[in-house]
Amino acid sequence: MEQLNIQTERLKIRHIDLADLSDFHLYRSNPEITKYQGFDVMTIEQAQEFIKDNSTKHFGKAGEWVQYGIENRETSRLIGDCAIKLDSYDTRIAVIGITISHLEQKKGYAKEVMLGVLSFLFDNKEIHRVVEIVDAENIASINLLKSLGFRQEGHFIENIFFKGKWGSEFQYAMLRREWEETKIGKNRSVELTPR
Ligand SMILES: CC(C)(COP(=O)(O)OP(=O)(O)OC[C@H]1O[C@@H](n2cnc3c(N)ncnc32)[C@H](O)[C@@H]1OP(=O)(O)O)[C@@H](O)C(=O)NCCC(=O)NCCS
Secondary structure (H helix, E strand, C coil), X not given: CECCEEECCCEEEEECCHHHXXXXXXXXXCHHHHCCCCCCCCCHHHHHHHHHHHCCCCECCECCEEEEEEEECCCCCEXXXXXXXXXXXXXXEEEEEEEECCCCCCCCHHHHHHHHXXXXXXXXCCCCEEEEEEECCCHHHHHHHHHHCCEXXXXXXXXXXXXXXXXXXXXXXXXXXXXXXXXXXXXXXXXXXXX
C-alpha cells in the first residue's frame, strides 16, 4: 500500500490523520470553501468520520478518490487538502482537486501543491493525462489551472444539479507531453520521499 509524501519548498502533501481534525474542520465548515464543490460544509463529527474513512484509502486504486493533507512545513499545521482519483477504466488517467483554507489563500500554496502533485503523477507514476473539472464560476480555480498551463477542453452547460440549482462546468486537462514541454516541468524542484 503506497503512502504518499510529497515535499515542496514550503509544504508537505501527506495522509490526513485525526490529529488534523481541528485544522481540517476549520475550513471544511466554511460555506465559502465548499461553495463550488460537490460536498457540503461538515460538522466536527462528519469531519472526523471523513478522516477515518479516508485513512483506509490509498493511492493507486482505480476509481477511488483519496484526499491528502497539505501541511505547512514551518508550522506543521494543515492548511488544506487535495484529492487524486485514478480513472476507473484506465489508471494512466488521473483526476485531481484542491482546497486551501480561507485563511491561507493567495499565497501561492495551491500552485505549489499542484506542481508537486503533477510532478509526482507525471514523473514518478507515468500518468498520461491529468484532468480537473471546475465550476464555470470558480474564478480562483480557473486562474490556478490556467497559470499551471492546463488546457480548457470542455464547457458543459447546466450539466450538474447541486446546492439547489443547475451548474455549468469547465473541464481542464494536461497531458504528460504538455507537462514535459512546459518550462514549469523542466524547472521543477520537488522532493519526493516515501513515508
Ligand atoms: C482555488 C484555490 C485552491 C486557489 O488557492 P490559492 O492558494 O489561493 O491559489 P494560489 O495563491 O496558488 O494562486 C494560483 C493562481 O490563481 C490565482 N488566484 C487565486 N485565487 C484567486 C482569486 N480569488 N481570484 C482570481 N485569481 C485567483 C492567483 O492569482 C494565481 O495566479 P498567478 O500564478 O498567475 O498569479 C482556493 O481558492 C480554494 O481553495 N478555493 C475553494 C475550494 C475550491 O473551490 N476548490 C476548487 C474545486 S476542485
